[in-house]
Amino acid sequence: MSDREKPRTDGRATLAEFKAFLAERGDIDYLDAVFVDMCGTVRGKRFPIEEAEKVFTSGVHMPKSVYFFDVTGVNEDILGMGFSDGDPDGQAFPVAGSIVPVPWASMKQAQVLMTMQDSDGAPLNLEPRVILANVVAKLAELGLHAVTACEFEFYVLDRERDRKGLPQAPINPATGQRETANEVYGITELDGFMALLKDIDEASAEQGVPASGATAEFAPGQYEINLNHEHDAVRAGDHAIMLRHLIGAITRKHNFIASFMAKPFVGQTGNGLHVHCSLLDEKGNNIFNNGTDEGSPKLRHAIGGLQATLGEAMAFFAPNLNSYRRFEPNLFVPVNGAWGYNNRSVAFRVPAGSHSAMRVEHRVSGADANPYLVLAAILAGIHYGIVNEIDPGDPAEGNACDSMDESIPFYLPSALKRLRNSTVLREYFGDQYVDVYAETKMLEFDKFQRAISPLEYDWYL
Structure with a gap:
């Protein structure tokens, strides 16, 4: 049974797990550390193989706001988070059992799913995956x-x-x-x-x-x-x-x-x-x-x-x-x-x-x-x-x-x-997530409403 087929414990993927993946699958050129935002879009960072090990030893720093981007990929300073607070990073770590190849890539690539911690080391309650885990x-x-x-x-x-x-x-x-x-x-x-x-x-x-x-x-x-x-x-x-x-x-x-x-x-x-x-x-x-x-x-x-x-x-x-x-x-x-x-x-x-x-x-x-x-x-x-x-x-x-x-x-x-x-x-x-989600999507709707559609020209010009 390969590592990717083993039951996931939702613990942290270790360097040993990554090395076992490489031993089974062969060397890679790049590793994608992927995050999933509020809209369900996959985002992340791509690391050359020379830097990939640090994902498993030190984690990856990403802005916490990655989890409440709107559908256009923008953070609208939601409830004072963004421009107002300096858009701080959170520390993210790879999820155990989530290292997989990327078979459609033009080069030899792998990806690993990331989950973020809050400043006190607890799971970040702005992350949709964490919201599901709480329920x-x-x-x-x-x-x-x-x-x-x-x-x-x-x-x-x-x-x-x-x-x-x-x-x-x-x-x-x-x-x-x-x-x-x-x-x-x-x-x-x-x-x-x-x-x-x-x-x-x-x-x-x-x-x-x-x-x-x-x-x-x-x-x-x-x-x-x-x-x-x-x-x-x-x-x-x-x-x-x-x-x-x-x-x-x-x-x-x-x-x-x-x-x-x-x-x-x-x-x-x-x-x-x-x-x-x-x-x-x-x-x-x-x-x-x-x-x-x-x-x-x-x-x-x-x-x-x-x-x-x-x-x-x-x-x-x-x-x-x-x-x-x-x-x-x-x-x-x-x-x-x-x-x-x-x-x-x-x-x-x-x-x-x-x-x-x-x-x-x-x-x-x-x-x-x-x-x-x-x-x-x-x-x-x-x-x-x-x-x-x-x-x-x-x-x-x-x-x-x-x-x-x-x-x-x-x-x-x-x-x-x-x-x-x-x-x-x-x-x-949680109150924070409900408020952040509603604010993000309402501002996204307002942004949509400010655009003039072709139908408006057809009807009113």
């Missing part, structure tokens, strides 16, 4: 741990825009024709992009990311790739971040663009991030399973908690202005807090399957969301529902996505206001 710890206090799996939808796009400057579907390498049909689960659509999908599969295996299979989705050039279930929710977040990152990198190598934008096309389906979750007790028993098709009372309580926290969590599930374009009736996208069995029109679906695999599929998030924060919000809702024994009401039957629930903030400023005023999620994410 996981609350479940552990109940003797529970989550088994989770993420599913990403994304578009493969042509590198060239159309004559109007809009994104367009790619030309299928097998047919030489531009994709135009909505062939959900189509095999022909997969055949044309098998070289790309094969490289994604192989890169995932090289990086220890447990991706499993691809399907053609509801729009031309749209695909879904799933991750296998993972017993460590923090590691599941790592896998989700790295899968999205490597899909983008491999797609660029094939001269296409991968887009996880929630709604890149009017009139076409959006990109979702669906999360499957069950809870195991200390004996490994699934607490959602009581031997019946309906599941246990704790399953209902978990769903009740997800309903109760949905409004507060929307700013995490839908973090960008574009994210809210995805929510429309009758598109198999949740527009209310309905739940049900084997029903894709609800927000919280209990999939068909064996009793032992009883779980909730959370269908609200867009593919543009930060997986760490999505998982944290989901697990917080589940914890809240179980502790408070919240009843979700009756399961929906038939089409549950035909009417919008006006109590849910389906607009970014409204969602950020709801988050600022949150009572429940502040207990899980």
